[in-house]
Amino acid sequence: MPISVEHIVDALSSLGGEAHLDKIVERVALIAPPPLPRDPGASIRARIQERCAEAKSYKGGENLFESKFGVNARRGVWKLRLDQLSPSNPDNIQDGSDAFISAPEGKAALRIHLRRERSKKLIDAFKATLNDPCCEACGMRFSDVYGDLGAGYIEAHHKIPVSSLDEASCTHISDLAALCANCHRIIHKNGLMPVEDLARFLSRRRAGKD
Ligand SMILES: [Zn+2]
Ligand SMILES: [Zn+2]
Structure with a gap:
């Protein structure tokens, strides 16, 4: 079963929006239906880079991820782009949610919420x-x-x-x-x-x- 971008977004959300690839792999393993690919780290990195505008293998479409230290730094810390939930998208009801979104965990929580409402x-x-x-x-x-x-x-x-x-x-x-x-x-x-x-x-x- 290939790992989907949604699994990676959910994993990163539940990790507060930012994490090292190793942590993302651990979390995806809890979310994604088994079996994972033989090298889940490589597979997840490839999925991330396809949705990261700074990466060479960016495929276009929603620019979901960014590398904390730059894609060439090779330090493996990935972040969910905060603007991926554009308020101009009617599915992303975000206005005023800041009332409880004061911490990064709150932002991640809202993201999980919106993600689920878009499933x-x-x-x-x-x-x-x-x-x-x-x-x-x-x-x-x-x-x-x-x-x-x-x-x-x-x-x-x-x-x-x-x-x-x-x-x-x-x-x-x-x-x-x-x-x-x-x-x-x-x-x-x-x-x-x-x-x-x-x-x-x-x-x-x-x-x-x-
Ligand atoms: Zn009503
Ligand atoms: Zn809602």
Whole structure:
């Protein structure tokens, strides 16, 4: 089984965004399904360099990695590029998340969170379980507001608790919540607050208690 770029991103994220190749190899071994290639270090370095614009073997596409000491320094410390989550990409809801992103671990945690929300297969499987989806926080249904233009639209949010965001665990459908775009943003803006807390807050507000 070849090692995927996603495994390397997840490994680096869980290591705080920066690590020596040896550490990355150890972490990928925990995440990637076995068997690993015979020389996992070489394979991982090759994958990294294909996504590192400074490297000769850069293949184009998303520029995900950089070498801490320069690609020619041969010291093997690799970093995730912080700008890989461009705020201009609508899938990368990052605005205001700095509320809880004060430490490098927080940044890595947010990256894991966003990564999981972009894992297409799982998101598709999750959405397939929803019939006429509505927002779990405010109850809004896109088809009610936008008719056919919005029918079936919903966003998937990963409910993983902030405390365990740095763990290299896998995502299950039950970890996902269906949210409208507004509630999804508000949750990200407020330190990935629990969906239930926003739901409670909104219903209290509607009842005129806040
Ligand atoms: Zn909502
Ligand atoms: Zn989210």
